[in-house]
Amino acid sequence: xxxxxxxxxxxxxxxxxxxxxxxxxxxxxxxxxxxxxxxxxxxxxxxxxxxxxxxxxxxxxxxxxxxx
Numbered sequence: 001x002x003x004x005x006x007x008x009x010x011x012x013x014x015x016x017x018x019x020x021x022x023x024x025x026x027x028x029x030x031x032x033x034x035x036x037x038x039x040x041x042x043x044x045x046x047x048x049x050x051x052x053x054x055x056x057x058x059x060x061x062x063x064x065x066x067x068x
């Protein structure tokens with residue numbers, strides 16, 4: 001999925017949906033780090049992607065908070 005499409009999808013969601021997505025992304029990041037530590041992770045670039053997605057979600061949440 002392209003970055004702009006991902007951000008547009010985030011902007012259409014409510015704050016509670018964004019919170020759920022943020023929690024899911026943080027859980028995924030934890031699992032990826034655990035797999036990396038035990039040498040089970042094959043695609044290490046996924047960690048970077050998830051970290052950036054977490055930042056994007058938090059940015060959209062901040063934008064929504066400032067708009068209110």
